[in-house]
Amino acid sequence: xxxxxxxxxxxxxxxxxxxxxxxxxxxxxxxxxxxxxxxxxxxxxxxxxxxxxxxxxxxxxxxxxxxxxxxxxxxxxxxxxxxxxxxxxxxxxxxxxxxxxxxxxxxxxxxxxxxxxxxxxxxxxxxxxxxxxxxxxxxxxxxxxxxxxxxxxxxxxxxxxxxxxxxxxxxxxxxxxxxxxxxxxxxxxxxxxxxxxxxxxxxxxxxxxxxxxxxxxxxxxxxxxxxxxxxxxxxxxxxxxxxxxxxxxxxxxxxxxxxxxxxxxxxxxxxxxxxxxxxxxxxxxxxxxxxxxxxxxxxxxxxxxxxxxxxxxxxxxxxxxxxxxxx
Amino acid sequence: xxxxxxxxxxxxxxxxxxxxxxxxxxxxxxxxxxxxxxxxxxxxxxxxxxxxxxxxxxxxxxxxxxxxxxxxxxxxxxxxxxxxxxxxxxxxxxxxxxxxxxxxxxxxxxxxxxxxxxxxxxxxxxxxxxxxxxxxxxxxxxxxxxxxxxxxxxxxxxxxxxxxxxxxxxxxxxxxxxxxxxxxxxxxxxxxxxxxxxxxxxxxxxxxxxxxxxxxxxxxxxxxxxxxxxxxxxxxxxxxxxxxxxxxxxxxxxxxxxxxxxxxxxxxxxxxxxxxxxxxxxxxxxxxxxxxxxxxxxxxxxxxxxxxxxxxxxxxxxxxxx
Numbered sequence: 151x152x153x154x155x156x157x158x159x160x161x162x163x164x165x166x167x168x169x170x171x172x173x174x175x176x177x178x179x180x181x182x183x184x185x186x187x188x189x190x191x192x193x194x195x196x197x198x199x200x201x202x203x204x205x206x207x208x209x210x211x212x213x214x215x216x217x218x219x220x221x222x223x224x225x226x227x228x229x230x231x232x233x234x235x236x237x238x239x240x241x242x243x244x245x246x247x248x249x250x251x252x253x254x255x256x257x258x259x260x261x262x263x264x265x266x267x268x269x270x271x272x273x274x275x276x277x278x279x280x281x282x283x284x285x286x287x288x289x290x291x292x293x294x295x296x297x298x299x300x301x302x303x304x305x306x307x308x309x310x311x312x313x314x315x316x317x318x319x320x321x322x323x324x325x326x327x328x329x330x331x332x333x334x335x336x337x338x339x340x341x342x343x344x345x346x347x348x349x350x351x352x353x354x355x356x357x358x359x360x361x362x363x364x365x366x367x368x369x370x371x372x373x374x375x376x377x378x379x380x381x382x383x384x385x386x387x388x389x390x391x392x393x394x395x396x397x398x399x400x401x402x403x404x405x406x407x408x409x410x411x412x413x414x415x416x417x418x419x420x421x422x423x424x425x426x427x428x429x430x431x432x433x434x435x436x437x438x439x440x441x442x443x444x445x446x447x448x449x450x451x452x453x454x455x456x457x458x459x460x461x462x463x464x465x466x467x468x469x470x471x472x473x474x475x476x477x
Numbered sequence: 478x479x480x481x482x483x484x485x486x487x488x489x490x491x492x493x494x495x496x497x498x499x500x501x502x503x504x505x506x507x508x509x510x511x512x513x514x515x516x517x518x519x520x521x522x523x524x525x526x527x528x529x530x531x532x533x534x535x536x537x538x539x540x541x542x543x544x545x546x547x548x549x550x551x552x553x554x555x556x557x558x559x560x561x562x563x564x565x566x567x568x569x570x571x572x573x574x575x576x577x578x579x580x581x582x583x584x585x586x587x588x589x590x591x592x593x594x595x596x597x598x599x600x601x602x603x604x605x606x607x608x609x610x611x612x613x614x615x616x617x618x619x620x621x622x623x624x625x626x627x628x629x630x631x632x633x634x635x636x637x638x639x640x641x642x643x644x645x646x647x648x649x650x651x652x653x654x655x656x657x658x659x660x661x662x663x664x665x666x667x668x669x670x671x672x673x674x675x676x677x678x679x680x681x682x683x684x685x686x687x688x689x690x691x692x693x694x695x696x697x698x699x700x701x702x703x704x705x706x707x708x709x710x711x712x713x714x715x716x717x718x719x720x721x722x723x724x725x726x727x728x729x730x731x732x733x734x735x736x737x738x739x740x741x742x743x744x745x746x747x748x749x750x751x752x753x754x755x756x757x758x759x760x761x762x763x764x765x766x767x768x769x770x771x772x773x774x775x776x777x778x779x780x781x782x783x784x785x786x787x788x789x790x791x792x793x794x795x796x797x798x799x
Contacts, residue, residue, distance in 0.1 A: 316496050319778050319782075320499070320500065320774075321734075321740070321774045322737050323737040323738075323740045324755050324759070324770070325500075327755070327756065328503050328507060328759055331759060332507055332508070404620070412624060416741065431624070445628050445629070445632065449625035452622050453617075453625070456620035456622065457617060
């Protein structure tokens with residue numbers, strides 16, 4: 151995928167005539183990313199989903215908890231008659247003076263007649279919001295812990311690494327279930343719970359990088375010119391191990407959304423009436439037979455989001471480090 | 478090698494103790510206890526009874542006292558008594574552990590076989606149609622939330638086609654006979670096993686392909702071919718064995734995910750295993766049951782990691798652990 155941008159010319163002209171284009175590392179990385187079609191596609195879809203979740207509610211005529219018992223289990227249809235009951239193309243044919251058609255429910259309605267599309271927009275706010283917040287905070291926290299552990303060594307390293315071991319040995323879903331019983335679940339506690347596990351779990355990559363960077367000469371130079379530990383960590387180690395962190399934010403966002411939706415599906419995450427893509431599925435499970443669209447659409451949103459985050463993450467990894475490129 | 482294994486096995490114990498302290502602390506901070514349920518369910522249950530029973534069960538003990546009481550019982554094999562199911566925990570867990578192990582072991586074998594096959598074929602036939610299709614599918618499969626995949630399969634195979642039962646573990650009206658029983662169990666296992674295997678297989682297949690592609694470029698394979706070793710032997714004996722190294726690490730780390738995945742898959746298919754029991758016991762404040770399951774899962778995970786380390790040493794004789 152990622153070929154080198156500035157290929158050296160085979161026959162070099164004389165020194166004075168050489169045309170030198172100076173390309174910054176950032177622009178090389180950007181160009182590599184742009185050339186990766188899957189990654190750009192994934193990025194655009196994530197952007198569209200964010201737009202759908204945050205700008206969509208301005209356009210829909212419904213609110214997420216607007217109950218309409220006359221329109222329970224309306225199948226997906228873009229238009230419908232004012233009386234309800236008749237959907238899609240049949241509605242056009244049966245239109246009359248007193249029975250005009252109007253905007254319907256493009257993704258159907260649930261057992262209380264709530265519009266699935268509107269709910270999926272608000273659910274998207276919750277799920278995407280948790281994904282972004284948790285991915286960023288837990289990457290920062292685990293990078294900091296990893297850097298601290300690698301830099302300080304000794305007892306601190308031992309304590310942080312044992313905490314890491316313990317958190318890796320405990321199966322994540324059961325632990326998250328217990329945590330969500332301790333902290334009554336809502337948007338922010340959900341973020342906190344996922345951060346607690348993710349923040350401790352990561353950090354091995356940063357630790358390894360810091361152990362390597364500690365031996366570099368610039369570190370020695372920084373120490374000899376009087377740099378304190380926090381300056382070393384924040385100014386030298388973390389910026390130098392930034393590229394895996396970007397990748398872990400993107401992949402971590404997908405992971406956080408996956409975990410959040412799983413927990414909410416089990417009924418231990420975001421609680422109704424606040425919609426999330428996960429808890430929309432758990433309500434839907436009992437209406438398999440009568441209303442399969444209730445199961446289908448929230449899952450499609452989760453699937454699209456996870457896949458596109460993975461695409462962007464892979465693309466970023468390839469752009470940062472061409473050696474890691476998959477063939 | 479033996480020394481290393483022993484060393485690593487001994488290292489597991491301090492880690493297990495740490496895990497048990499963390500797990501105990503977390504469970505202890507969960508709101509609600511078994512007595513709250515009794516207080517709600519039984520109108521004759523007075524407040525005096527409540528206080529008396531709290532003292533008997535040791536529910537007011539400070540954390541370290543409660544922990545040592547639990548730990549001293551646990552090392553003798555007494556994991557407590559489930560207030561929700563009214564049976565000793567061990568009796569409750571063992572059949573379910575068996576069910577979960579059947580599910581995860583089957584899924585594990587299938588996932589590894591499928592991952593190695595798919596990964597190897599698409600590495601050998603790089604850029605072929607098979608490669609593109611299988612890598613596209615595994616990429617998509619990697620992003621499928623497994624509980625949703627479960628729901629969709631139930632809709633397809635149980636609701637629409639009536640081929641497979643939507644959940645449970647066995648039918649009530651099976652004739653007594655080993656093969657009839659096994660066939661019946663199999664029908665219930667197909668979907669949960671497939672989903673558990675699939676969600677891990679996708680990542681493993683991609684790893685196999687990538688690391689095999691790295692190995693296939695190396696010179697020693699040309700040497701092997703040049704001295705007349707058959708292509709099949711070159712791939713299987715020479716290339717695949719070396720390319721397994723990164724995969725072993727991934728599989729070792731994936732052990733926890735297998736059991737964590739069991740929680741949600743077992744709940745979707747109401748399969749009576751450890752995962753479902755874990756969910757029910759957390760929901761029903763059944764403290765000792767959750768604790769026992771957490772410890773058992775942690776123990777299995779540590780063993781999984783140890784086995785991965787041993788496999789690592791076996792695959793790469795250069796690695797010495799001393």
